[in-house]
Amino acid sequence: MFVAPWRSLIARALHRNRSQPYSRYFQLATVQADGRPANRTVVFRGFLGDTNLLKIITDTRSQKIDQILDQPWAEVCWYFTVTREQFRISGELALIDASHSNPELQKARRSTWQDLSDNARSQFAWPPPGKTRGQQEAFSPPPPDPANPLPNFCLLLLDPIEVDHLELRGDPQNRWCYLRDQFNTWSTTEINP
Amino acid sequence: MFVAPWRSLIARALHRNRSQPYSRYFQLATVQADGRPANRTVVFRGFLGDTNLLKIITDTRSQKIDQILDQPWAEVCWYFTVTREQFRISGELALIDASHSNPELQKARRSTWQDLSDNARSQFAWPPPGKTRGQQEAFSPPPPDPANPLPNFCLLLLDPIEVDHLELRGDPQNRWCYLRDQFNTWSTTEINP
Numbered sequence: 001m002f003v004a005p006w007r008s009l010i011a012r013a014l015h016r017n018r019s020q021p022y023s024r025y026f027q028l029a030t031v032q033a034d035g036r037p038a039n040r041t042v043v044f045r046g047f048l049g050d051t052n053l054l055k056i057i058t059d060t061r062s063q064k065i066d067q068i069l070d071q072p073w074a075e076v077c078w079y080f081t082v083t084r085e086q087f088r089i090s091g092e093l094a095l096i097d098a099s100h101s102n103p104e105l106q107k108a109r110r111s112t113w114q115d116l117s118d119n120a121r122s123q124f125a126w127p128p129p130g131k132t133r134g135q136q137e138a139f140s141p142p143p144p145d146p147a148n149p150l151p152n153f154c155l156l157l158l159d160p161i162e163v164d165h166l167e168l169r170g171d172p173q174n175r176w177c178y179l180r181d182q183f184n185t186w187s188t189t190e191i192n193p
Numbered sequence: 194m195f196v197a198p199w200r201s202l203i204a205r206a207l208h209r210n211r212s213q214p215y216s217r218y219f220q221l222a223t224v225q226a227d228g229r230p231a232n233r234t235v236v237f238r239g240f241l242g243d244t245n246l247l248k249i250i251t252d253t254r255s256q257k258i259d260q261i262l263d264q265p266w267a268e269v270c271w272y273f274t275v276t277r278e279q280f281r282i283s284g285e286l287a288l289i290d291a292s293h294s295n296p297e298l299q300k301a302r303r304s305t306w307q308d309l310s311d312n313a314r315s316q317f318a319w320p321p322p323g324k325t326r327g328q329q330e331a332f333s334p335p336p337p338d339p340a341n342p343l344p345n346f347c348l349l350l351l352d353p354i355e356v357d358h359l360e361l362r363g364d365p366q367n368r369w370c371y372l373r374d375q376f377n378t379w380s381t382t383e384i385n386p
Contacts, residue, residue: 022272027220027270027272031229031230035264036224037223037268039232039268039270039281040270040281041270074230076232079234086234088231088232088233126365126385129384130370132382132383133384139364171332175326190326191324192323
Protein backbone atom coordinates (compact mmCIF):
# COMPACT_ATOMS: atom_id res chain seq x y z
CA MET A 1 0.00 0.00 0.00
CA PHE A 2 1.35 3.45 -0.90
CA VAL A 3 1.83 5.86 1.96
CA ALA A 4 -1.04 8.35 1.78
CA PRO A 5 -0.15 12.04 1.24
CA TRP A 6 -1.71 13.03 4.59
CA ARG A 7 0.56 10.63 6.53
CA SER A 8 3.48 13.06 6.56
CA LEU A 9 1.14 15.82 7.79
CA ILE A 10 0.07 13.69 10.76
CA ALA A 11 3.71 12.84 11.48
CA ARG A 12 4.59 16.53 11.38
CA ALA A 13 1.68 17.45 13.67
CA LEU A 14 2.61 14.72 16.17
CA HIS A 15 6.18 15.99 16.18
CA ARG A 16 5.31 19.66 16.56
CA ASN A 17 2.78 18.95 19.32
CA ARG A 18 4.94 16.37 21.12
CA SER A 19 5.26 18.55 24.24
CA GLN A 20 1.62 17.71 25.03
CA PRO A 21 0.99 14.01 25.78
CA TYR A 22 -2.70 14.45 24.92
CA SER A 23 -1.70 15.18 21.32
CA ARG A 24 -2.04 11.43 20.84
CA TYR A 25 -5.71 11.53 21.91
CA PHE A 26 -8.49 11.99 19.40
CA GLN A 27 -12.26 11.75 19.34
CA LEU A 28 -13.79 8.73 17.65
CA ALA A 29 -17.40 9.01 16.45
CA THR A 30 -19.46 5.91 15.67
CA VAL A 31 -23.17 5.30 15.20
CA GLN A 32 -25.40 3.42 17.64
CA ALA A 33 -28.00 0.84 16.64
CA ASP A 34 -30.75 3.46 17.12
CA GLY A 35 -29.06 5.74 14.55
CA ARG A 36 -27.72 8.21 17.10
CA PRO A 37 -24.04 9.12 17.18
CA ALA A 38 -21.57 8.21 19.92
CA ASN A 39 -18.31 10.07 20.52
CA ARG A 40 -15.41 9.43 22.88
CA THR A 41 -11.74 10.17 23.37
CA VAL A 42 -9.35 7.35 22.48
CA VAL A 43 -5.57 7.07 22.23
CA PHE A 44 -3.76 6.84 18.89
CA ARG A 45 -1.50 3.77 19.02
CA GLY A 46 0.40 4.45 15.80
CA PHE A 47 -0.04 3.11 12.30
CA LEU A 48 -0.04 -0.61 11.53
CA GLY A 49 3.43 -1.23 10.06
CA ASP A 50 3.82 0.70 6.83
CA THR A 51 0.08 0.82 6.08
CA ASN A 52 -2.28 3.80 6.41
CA LEU A 53 -4.32 1.99 9.09
CA LEU A 54 -4.66 3.81 12.43
CA LYS A 55 -4.41 1.62 15.53
CA ILE A 56 -6.77 2.08 18.49
CA ILE A 57 -7.47 -0.32 21.33
CA THR A 58 -10.72 -1.14 23.06
CA ASP A 59 -12.37 -3.58 25.42
CA THR A 60 -14.82 -6.07 23.91
CA ARG A 61 -17.10 -5.26 26.86
CA SER A 62 -17.42 -1.61 25.79
CA GLN A 63 -20.48 -0.28 24.02
CA LYS A 64 -18.61 0.65 20.86
CA ILE A 65 -18.14 -3.01 19.88
CA ASP A 66 -21.83 -3.56 19.07
CA GLN A 67 -21.94 -0.18 17.34
CA ILE A 68 -19.01 -1.12 15.10
CA LEU A 69 -20.38 -4.58 14.30
CA ASP A 70 -23.60 -2.92 13.19
CA GLN A 71 -22.03 0.09 11.42
CA PRO A 72 -18.25 -0.09 10.92
CA TRP A 73 -18.06 3.45 9.61
CA ALA A 74 -16.33 5.98 11.88
CA GLU A 75 -14.99 9.51 11.87
CA VAL A 76 -12.01 10.60 13.91
CA CYS A 77 -11.66 14.26 14.87
CA TRP A 78 -8.11 15.07 15.88
CA TYR A 79 -7.34 18.57 17.07
CA PHE A 80 -3.73 19.60 17.76
CA THR A 81 -3.65 22.43 20.28
CA VAL A 82 -0.11 23.74 19.74
CA THR A 83 -0.22 24.01 15.94
CA ARG A 84 -3.98 24.69 15.92
CA GLU A 85 -4.86 22.22 13.18
CA GLN A 86 -7.58 19.62 12.83
CA PHE A 87 -7.73 16.32 10.96
CA ARG A 88 -11.08 14.68 10.30
CA ILE A 89 -10.44 11.11 9.22
CA SER A 90 -13.30 8.96 8.01
CA GLY A 91 -13.17 5.31 7.15
CA GLU A 92 -14.15 1.80 8.17
CA LEU A 93 -13.15 0.14 11.42
CA ALA A 94 -12.04 -3.47 11.66
CA LEU A 95 -12.23 -5.28 14.99
CA ILE A 96 -9.30 -7.58 15.71
CA ASP A 97 -10.46 -9.56 18.72
CA ALA A 98 -9.18 -12.83 20.21
CA SER A 99 -11.11 -14.89 17.65
CA HIS A 100 -9.91 -13.06 14.53
CA SER A 101 -8.61 -15.61 12.02
CA ASN A 102 -5.78 -13.62 10.39
CA PRO A 103 -2.44 -14.61 12.01
CA GLU A 104 -0.70 -11.38 10.95
CA LEU A 105 -3.40 -9.32 12.61
CA GLN A 106 -3.31 -11.53 15.71
CA LYS A 107 0.40 -10.80 15.84
CA ALA A 108 -0.36 -7.08 15.63
CA ARG A 109 -2.93 -7.46 18.40
CA ARG A 110 -0.36 -9.20 20.59
CA SER A 111 2.42 -6.68 19.96
CA THR A 112 0.04 -3.78 20.66
CA TRP A 113 -0.78 -5.43 24.01
CA GLN A 114 2.92 -5.87 24.77
CA ASP A 115 3.56 -2.19 24.04
CA LEU A 116 1.00 -1.04 26.65
CA SER A 117 1.97 0.13 30.12
CA ASP A 118 1.20 -2.20 33.05
CA ASN A 119 -1.44 0.26 34.11
CA ALA A 120 -3.17 0.26 30.71
CA ARG A 121 -3.14 -3.55 30.61
CA SER A 122 -4.65 -3.74 34.11
CA GLN A 123 -7.72 -1.83 32.96
CA PHE A 124 -8.73 -4.82 30.87
CA ALA A 125 -8.99 -6.80 34.11
CA TRP A 126 -11.23 -4.18 35.74
CA PRO A 127 -15.01 -4.64 36.17
CA PRO A 128 -17.09 -4.11 32.98
CA PRO A 129 -16.89 -0.49 31.73
CA GLY A 130 -20.12 1.52 31.97
CA LYS A 131 -21.77 -0.80 34.52
CA THR A 132 -22.68 0.23 38.07
CA ARG A 133 -19.50 0.93 39.98
CA GLY A 134 -17.79 -2.16 41.40
CA GLN A 135 -16.01 -2.50 44.74
CA GLN A 136 -12.64 -0.80 45.16
CA GLU A 137 -10.84 -4.19 45.43
CA ALA A 138 -12.04 -5.13 41.93
CA PHE A 139 -9.86 -2.35 40.54
CA SER A 140 -6.67 -3.93 41.91
CA PRO A 141 -6.59 -7.18 39.94
CA PRO A 142 -3.46 -9.33 39.69
CA PRO A 143 -1.33 -7.84 36.87
CA PRO A 144 -2.23 -9.47 33.53
CA ASP A 145 0.43 -11.39 31.58
CA PRO A 146 2.40 -8.73 29.63
CA ALA A 147 3.11 -11.24 26.85
CA ASN A 148 -0.42 -12.45 26.03
CA PRO A 149 -3.50 -10.24 25.71
CA LEU A 150 -6.55 -10.85 27.85
CA PRO A 151 -9.46 -12.26 25.78
CA ASN A 152 -11.40 -8.97 25.98
CA PHE A 153 -8.51 -6.96 24.54
CA CYS A 154 -9.36 -5.78 21.07
CA LEU A 155 -7.35 -3.98 18.41
CA LEU A 156 -9.30 -1.57 16.22
CA LEU A 157 -7.99 -0.57 12.80
CA LEU A 158 -9.32 2.47 10.99
CA ASP A 159 -8.91 2.37 7.20
CA PRO A 160 -9.29 5.99 6.01
CA ILE A 161 -10.93 6.93 2.73
CA GLU A 162 -11.18 10.67 3.38
CA VAL A 163 -9.11 13.14 5.37
CA ASP A 164 -10.07 16.77 5.88
CA HIS A 165 -7.18 18.89 7.12
CA LEU A 166 -7.84 22.37 8.54
CA GLU A 167 -5.16 24.79 9.68
CA LEU A 168 -6.59 27.55 11.85
CA ARG A 169 -3.35 29.48 11.51
CA GLY A 170 -3.27 31.39 8.26
CA ASP A 171 -5.30 34.28 6.98
CA PRO A 172 -7.64 32.94 5.80
CA GLN A 173 -7.36 29.48 7.31
CA ASN A 174 -6.09 26.66 5.08
CA ARG A 175 -8.07 23.52 4.36
CA TRP A 176 -7.49 20.50 2.14
CA CYS A 177 -9.51 17.41 1.35
CA TYR A 178 -7.73 14.09 0.63
CA LEU A 179 -9.90 11.45 -1.01
CA ARG A 180 -9.12 7.82 -1.87
CA ASP A 181 -10.61 6.36 -5.05
CA GLN A 182 -11.32 2.72 -5.92
CA PHE A 183 -7.77 2.26 -7.19
CA ASN A 184 -6.39 3.32 -3.77
CA THR A 185 -5.09 6.54 -5.29
CA TRP A 186 -5.33 9.67 -3.17
CA SER A 187 -6.41 13.00 -4.65
CA THR A 188 -5.88 16.37 -2.96
CA THR A 189 -8.18 19.37 -3.26
CA GLU A 190 -7.74 22.73 -1.61
CA ILE A 191 -11.11 23.83 -0.22
CA ASN A 192 -12.67 26.77 1.57
CA PRO A 193 -12.31 26.73 5.37
CA MET B 194 -35.98 24.44 33.99
CA PHE B 195 -33.90 23.25 36.92
CA VAL B 196 -30.14 23.54 36.57
CA ALA B 197 -28.83 20.06 35.85
CA PRO B 198 -26.39 18.52 38.36
CA TRP B 199 -23.60 18.31 35.73
CA ARG B 200 -23.75 22.06 35.04
CA SER B 201 -21.57 22.91 38.04
CA LEU B 202 -19.06 20.27 36.94
CA ILE B 203 -18.75 21.90 33.51
CA ALA B 204 -18.41 25.32 35.16
CA ARG B 205 -15.67 23.97 37.41
CA ALA B 206 -13.85 22.34 34.47
CA LEU B 207 -14.03 25.56 32.43
CA HIS B 208 -12.64 27.49 35.37
CA ARG B 209 -9.81 25.07 36.15
CA ASN B 210 -8.82 24.82 32.47
CA ARG B 211 -9.21 28.54 31.74
CA SER B 212 -5.47 28.96 31.01
CA GLN B 213 -6.03 27.08 27.73
CA PRO B 214 -8.31 28.91 25.26
CA TYR B 215 -9.05 25.61 23.48
CA SER B 216 -10.79 24.39 26.63
CA ARG B 217 -13.89 25.94 25.07
CA TYR B 218 -13.58 23.69 22.00
CA PHE B 219 -15.30 20.32 21.83
CA GLN B 220 -16.01 17.67 19.22
CA LEU B 221 -19.55 17.43 17.91
CA ALA B 222 -20.63 14.14 16.32
CA THR B 223 -23.68 13.94 14.06
CA VAL B 224 -24.92 11.36 11.58
CA GLN B 225 -24.95 11.82 7.80
CA ALA B 226 -27.83 10.85 5.50
CA ASP B 227 -25.96 7.66 4.53
CA GLY B 228 -25.83 6.57 8.18
CA ARG B 229 -22.13 7.34 8.63
CA PRO B 230 -20.93 9.56 11.47
CA ALA B 231 -19.41 13.02 11.08
CA ASN B 232 -17.24 14.66 13.72
CA ARG B 233 -15.73 18.14 13.97
CA THR B 234 -14.37 20.64 16.48
CA VAL B 235 -16.72 23.50 17.41
CA VAL B 236 -16.61 26.29 19.97
CA PHE B 237 -18.77 26.28 23.10
CA ARG B 238 -20.65 29.61 23.20
CA GLY B 239 -22.04 29.24 26.71
CA PHE B 240 -25.45 28.12 27.94
CA LEU B 241 -28.66 29.75 26.77
CA GLY B 242 -29.66 31.98 29.71
CA ASP B 243 -30.37 29.84 32.77
CA THR B 244 -31.27 26.73 30.75
CA ASN B 245 -29.19 23.58 30.25
CA LEU B 246 -28.97 24.20 26.49
CA LEU B 247 -25.45 24.45 25.05
CA LYS B 248 -24.92 27.13 22.41
CA ILE B 249 -22.91 26.45 19.25
CA ILE B 250 -22.83 28.45 16.03
CA THR B 251 -22.69 27.28 12.45
CA ASP B 252 -23.08 28.40 8.86
CA THR B 253 -26.24 27.28 7.04
CA ARG B 254 -23.95 26.46 4.09
CA SER B 255 -22.06 23.83 6.11
CA GLN B 256 -22.70 20.11 5.69
CA LYS B 257 -23.89 19.61 9.23
CA ILE B 258 -27.14 21.47 8.54
CA ASP B 259 -28.58 18.72 6.32
CA GLN B 260 -27.30 16.11 8.74
CA ILE B 261 -29.11 17.76 11.64
CA LEU B 262 -32.35 18.26 9.71
CA ASP B 263 -32.31 14.55 8.93
CA GLN B 264 -31.12 13.31 12.34
CA PRO B 265 -31.09 15.95 15.11
CA TRP B 266 -29.36 13.65 17.58
CA ALA B 267 -25.77 14.54 18.46
CA GLU B 268 -23.03 13.65 20.91
CA VAL B 269 -20.47 16.11 22.16
CA CYS B 270 -17.12 14.84 23.41
CA TRP B 271 -15.38 17.44 25.53
CA TYR B 272 -11.93 16.66 26.86
CA PHE B 273 -10.23 19.02 29.31
CA THR B 274 -6.47 18.68 29.07
CA VAL B 275 -5.42 20.34 32.35
CA THR B 276 -7.78 18.46 34.67
CA ARG B 277 -7.79 15.35 32.44
CA GLU B 278 -11.55 14.84 32.43
CA GLN B 279 -14.05 14.09 29.69
CA PHE B 280 -17.73 14.92 29.29
CA ARG B 281 -19.79 13.06 26.73
CA ILE B 282 -23.04 14.96 26.25
CA SER B 283 -25.80 13.50 24.11
CA GLY B 284 -29.02 15.16 23.13
CA GLU B 285 -31.02 16.76 20.34
CA LEU B 286 -29.91 19.76 18.35
CA ALA B 287 -32.24 22.60 17.40
CA LEU B 288 -31.33 24.87 14.48
CA ILE B 289 -32.14 28.53 15.02
CA ASP B 290 -31.70 30.04 11.57
CA ALA B 291 -32.91 33.36 10.12
CA SER B 292 -36.38 31.95 9.47
CA HIS B 293 -37.00 30.50 12.94
CA SER B 294 -40.37 31.71 14.21
CA ASN B 295 -39.66 32.01 17.94
CA PRO B 296 -38.85 35.67 18.80
CA GLU B 297 -36.99 34.76 22.01
CA LEU B 298 -34.70 32.41 20.10
CA GLN B 299 -34.22 35.01 17.34
CA LYS B 300 -33.13 37.38 20.07
CA ALA B 301 -30.66 34.75 21.30
CA ARG B 302 -29.40 34.27 17.74
CA ARG B 303 -28.88 38.03 17.40
CA SER B 304 -27.09 38.45 20.73
CA THR B 305 -24.82 35.47 19.97
CA TRP B 306 -23.88 37.20 16.70
CA GLN B 307 -23.21 40.44 18.54
CA ASP B 308 -20.92 38.64 21.01
CA LEU B 309 -18.65 37.32 18.22
CA SER B 310 -15.33 38.91 17.30
CA ASP B 311 -15.16 40.86 14.03
CA ASN B 312 -13.02 38.07 12.67
CA ALA B 313 -15.52 35.34 13.55
CA ARG B 314 -18.37 37.37 11.98
CA SER B 315 -16.36 37.88 8.77
CA GLN B 316 -16.13 34.12 8.22
CA PHE B 317 -19.85 34.07 7.51
CA ALA B 318 -19.15 36.36 4.52
CA TRP B 319 -16.43 34.02 3.18
CA PRO B 320 -16.98 31.70 0.18
CA PRO B 321 -19.01 28.53 0.91
CA PRO B 322 -17.18 26.20 3.36
CA GLY B 323 -15.98 22.88 1.92
CA LYS B 324 -16.17 24.01 -1.73
CA THR B 325 -13.15 24.33 -4.03
CA ARG B 326 -10.95 27.10 -2.73
CA GLY B 327 -12.00 30.60 -3.77
CA GLN B 328 -9.78 33.52 -4.73
CA GLN B 329 -7.82 35.27 -1.97
CA GLU B 330 -9.88 38.50 -2.38
CA ALA B 331 -13.07 36.61 -1.51
CA PHE B 332 -11.70 36.14 2.01
CA SER B 333 -11.51 39.88 2.64
CA PRO B 334 -15.20 40.81 2.48
CA PRO B 335 -16.52 44.12 3.82
CA PRO B 336 -17.05 43.67 7.60
CA PRO B 337 -20.60 42.44 8.29
CA ASP B 338 -22.96 44.54 10.40
CA PRO B 339 -22.10 43.71 14.05
CA ALA B 340 -25.70 44.36 15.11
CA ASN B 341 -27.57 42.10 12.70
CA PRO B 342 -26.60 38.54 11.78
CA LEU B 343 -25.98 37.54 8.17
CA PRO B 344 -28.79 35.28 6.82
CA ASN B 345 -26.51 32.20 6.85
CA PHE B 346 -25.64 32.62 10.53
CA CYS B 347 -27.23 29.86 12.55
CA LEU B 348 -27.45 29.22 16.28
CA LEU B 349 -27.42 25.57 17.32
CA LEU B 350 -28.82 24.50 20.68
CA LEU B 351 -28.00 21.13 22.19
CA ASP B 352 -30.56 19.84 24.69
CA PRO B 353 -28.77 17.13 26.73
CA ILE B 354 -30.52 14.01 27.99
CA GLU B 355 -27.40 12.12 29.05
CA VAL B 356 -23.99 13.19 30.33
CA ASP B 357 -21.12 10.78 30.95
CA HIS B 358 -18.36 12.30 33.07
CA LEU B 359 -14.97 10.59 33.29
CA GLU B 360 -12.08 11.74 35.47
CA LEU B 361 -8.80 10.16 34.37
CA ARG B 362 -7.20 11.36 37.59
CA GLY B 363 -7.99 9.00 40.43
CA ASP B 364 -7.00 5.43 41.06
CA PRO B 365 -9.08 3.93 39.63
CA GLN B 366 -10.54 6.62 37.42
CA ASN B 367 -13.92 8.08 38.40
CA ARG B 368 -16.96 7.99 36.12
CA TRP B 369 -20.57 9.06 36.53
CA CYS B 370 -23.62 8.90 34.32
CA TYR B 371 -26.29 11.63 34.50
CA LEU B 372 -29.60 10.75 32.90
CA ARG B 373 -32.73 12.88 32.36
CA ASP B 374 -36.11 11.20 32.64
CA GLN B 375 -39.44 12.22 31.08
CA PHE B 376 -40.17 14.51 34.04
CA ASN B 377 -36.93 16.42 33.39
CA THR B 378 -35.42 14.99 36.56
CA TRP B 379 -31.76 14.08 36.50
CA SER B 380 -30.48 10.87 38.10
CA THR B 381 -26.81 10.21 38.89
CA THR B 382 -25.12 6.81 38.82
CA GLU B 383 -21.51 6.06 39.58
CA ILE B 384 -20.23 3.64 36.95
CA ASN B 385 -17.08 1.72 36.10
CA PRO B 386 -14.51 3.64 34.05
